[in-house]
Amino acid sequence: MFPFRALHSDTWEYSIAPEPSIFFLCFCPNVRIVVIQHARNNRMNQISERLAELQEDSAVLIALFDQDDRLRYANATFRSTFALEPNECPFWAELMRRNTKAGRGTIIRAADFETWLVSAQSRRGKLPFRAFETDVVDGRWLWMTETVQKDGWMLCIASDITHLKASERDIRQDRDFALRASQTDELTSISNRRFMMAALESMVQGQISAEAATGCVCIIDLDFFKRINDMYGHQAGDDVLVDFARRVHPFVRRRDSFGRIGGEEFMLILPDTTLSQGELIIDRILTTVRGARPIRTAPTFSYTCSAGLAELHAGETARELYARADEALYHAKQSGRDRLKIVA
DSSP: OOSEEEEETTEEEESSOOOHHHHHHTTSHHHHHHHHHHHHHHHHHHHHHHHHHHHHHOSSEEEEEOTTOBEEEEOHHHHHHTTOOTTOOOBHHHHHHHHHHHTOSBOOOOSOHHHHHHHHHTTTTOSSEEEEEEEBTTSOEEEEEEEEOTTSOEEEEEEEOTTSOHHHHHHHHHHHHHHHHHTBOTTTOSBOHHHHHHHHHHHHHHHHHOSSOOEEEEEEEETTHHHHHHHHOHHHHHHHHHHHHHHHGGGOOTTOEEEEEETTEEEEEEETOOHHHHHHHHHHHHHHHHTOOOOTTOTTOOOOEEEEEEEOOTTOOHHHHHHHHHHHHHHHHHTTSSSEEEEO
16 A cells, blocks of 8 residues: 555645655656556455445345346356356346246246247347346245346346235236236237337437437338238238247347237337348348248248338437338338338
C-alpha cells in the first residue's frame, strides 16, 4: 500500500514518514496521476473481489447466459438447484431437456417437452426485463428475473419465495398462465400476432435511442396452403403449420422473435441484423422447408414457402416497415413462389 491517504479526489497526504524517493515522485505531476490511478484500481479490485465472493456464497440463484443462450457463469446455489457441475456451461435448452429427463430443476407441466421448449424460447430473452414465478422439484417456489443487454447477454436472478401463502402464489400463477396464453399461438406454441406486433414496435422504438440501429423483418407465407387443406384435410393442414414452426425454430436466435400472425402467415423479426445477414437466414429456412415431408399418410407430399424481407430505415414506423416486408412477400408470390424477395 502507498504511505498516504486521500483528502479530496485529487489531493493526497502522507500517513507515515515516506521514503525520500517516494516524496520526490509524489510531487511530479505525471507520477502523481499514476499513483492516484493505482490506488483507485486497488479499491475497485477489492470491491470486485468482495462482490464475487458474495454472489458465489449467496442463497439467491445467479446465472449469466451469453447471446447464444449458453451458460457462462452460475453461482453455487444455481448449480445445486439445476444439477450443474462446477465447470459445466451448457446451452439453456440442453440444461432444461436434461433436467426434465432426470427429474431435476424446474417443474414443467406439459405433456410434450419439445412443445413446451418452443413456447418458452419464444418468450425467453425477448424483453430488456422480465419477471415470473416458477417452482422446482425440491419444493421451492422461485421469483425469477431476466435482465437482457442489447448484445443479448442475460442475467438471471431467482429468489426463494416459498414462504409466501400458497393461495397468493396460485393467483399469481394463474395470472402468468393467462398472460402467456394471450401471447402464444395455440396450435404451434410459438408467439402469436399480438406478441409479434409488440416485438416489432419494440425494435422500431429501439432505433430512437441507438446511434446506428439495424434490424430486419421477414413475412413468410406457406405456398398453396388452401390446396393442402382441400386435398388432405384440415388436420393435415395443421400438421404442416406445426411442422413449419418446428423447422424454423432452430434458426431463431434468442434476440429474434418468431410467430404466427394469421392463417398460414408467419413473421420473423431479426434485431441487430443487416439485410445480407437476414437474407442468409431466410435462404436457409427455405432450403430446410423444401425437404420437409410432414404428412405421414402422404410420404411424397412436400410444401414450400415464400418470403418478403425488409430492413429497418431510420425514422421508420412499425407500420411502414411491416408494409414494405408485406410488399416484398407479394413480389415473391407474383414471381413464382418458393423464393425470397427483398425491398430496399
